[in-house]
Each structure stands twice: as structure tokens, then as C-alpha cells.
Amino acid sequence: MKRRDLIKKLAQADAAGVWAFTAPSFSTLMGGVDPSYLKLMMKRLSDQGVLIRAARGVYVNPTARSSPADIRRGLLRFLRPREINYVSLESKLSEIGIISQITTALTCMTTGSPARFDTPWGAVEFTHTDRKIDIGADVVADAGAFEAKVRTAVRDLRRVGRNLDLIDEEILADTIAEEKHQDEQQSERA
Structure with a gap:
């Protein structure tokens, strides 16, 4: 998936109030990513700063406007x-x-x-x-x-x-x- 498309999907999720993801919810957002590739994909996105790893298996969209104050x-x-x-x-x-x-x-x-x-x-x-x-x-x-x-x-x-x-x-x-x-x-x- 191209980065531009990924950013667009994250923006759509944000508009729907989704600011954090688990692996299954992120896979659904991306249209069903192969589970073996999903972990690697999320790690790469975290390394690039597109997502922030909050804890094992939990990632946050740092640009999400729907994220809570705390x-x-x-x-x-x-x-x-x-x-x-x-x-x-x-x-x-x-x-x-x-x-x-x-x-x-x-x-x-x-x-x-x-x-x-x-x-x-x-x-x-x-x-x-x-x-x-x-x-x-x-x-x-x-x-x-x-x-x-x-x-x-x-x-x-x-x-x-x-x-x-x-x-x-x-x-x-x-x-x-x-x-x-x-x-x-x-x-x-x-």
C-alpha cells in the first residue's frame, strides 16, 4: 500500500473517532492484511513515526484529532x-x-x-x-x-x-x- 493511501485511511479512521489500533483493528482498516505481514508492517510504520507503539500490540495514530486529551x-x-x-x-x-x-x-x-x-x-x-x-x-x-x-x-x-x-x-x-x-x-x- 502506498503511504498516501495509508495516510488517507488513517484520516478516515480519525474522522470516525478511531485513534488507536490493535493488530486486528488495523488489519480491518487496511482491508485485511496477511497476519504474517501485519506485525512487520506495524513495526515499520512505528519506526517511521506514522504510528506510535503504546504497548505490545497497541498503536496510536499521532496525528489523530479524535484522540482524547489524556x-x-x-x-x-x-x-x-x-x-x-x-x-x-x-x-x-x-x-x-x-x-x-x-x-x-x-x-x-x-x-x-x-x-x-x-x-x-x-x-x-x-x-x-x-x-x-x-x-x-x-x-x-x-x-x-x-x-x-x-x-x-x-x-x-x-x-x-x-x-x-x-x-x-x-x-x-x-x-x-x-x-x-x-x-x-x-x-x-x-
């Missing part, structure tokens, strides 16, 4: 595609000020196996959970990724037993009370 969060569904994943633990608690330190990795819970992925946009760390996840009560959708509610993130952090000394209990109590109040207001509107 690509690392957007990658969650590609890194663990058949599992429920949500931002939690230190990342969630740091964002809202319950933990004063900024995390280096995006910390997430997953129903899949634990793993760490070092992407060009930063590390993503998955911690396994066996808990039943109630979407809406425990986690909410935010910008294409699930995020733990405050009480869920604290429960997760306590469950894994790390960095508990970093929690500001006063801010935690205020934040949970505020979150509970917002939940009550939403249920009254419904």
Missing part, C-alpha cells in the same frame, strides 16, 4: 480490552487532594491480571480486584474511561494496603460527604 486514560480499554478497568487508588485520590503527592503511574483497578505498562505517555499500573464493580454506584464514566468514586478509591487503597499514611483523613471526610450529597441530589432528579 491519551494514557484513553488507552485503558486497549490495554485490558476484555476487562472492567477504572482509575482508582493513588491516582484518583491525588487528583482530588486526599493524597498530597502526585503519582508517577496512572493507578487503576482491573478485573484482569495485574500488570504495568510503560507507554510513551507515562506508566499505567493495573491492580487486580475480585470485587463486583457496580457501574454508577462504585465507578462513573469520565472522558471515555471509568473512574472510581472517592469512597471506592479509598476502599481499594485500603484493600491493597499501600500508601495509607498519605491519606489526609480530614479532606477525605469532607470529600466523601460532598460526594454523598451530590449522589443524593442526582437520585432526587431522577
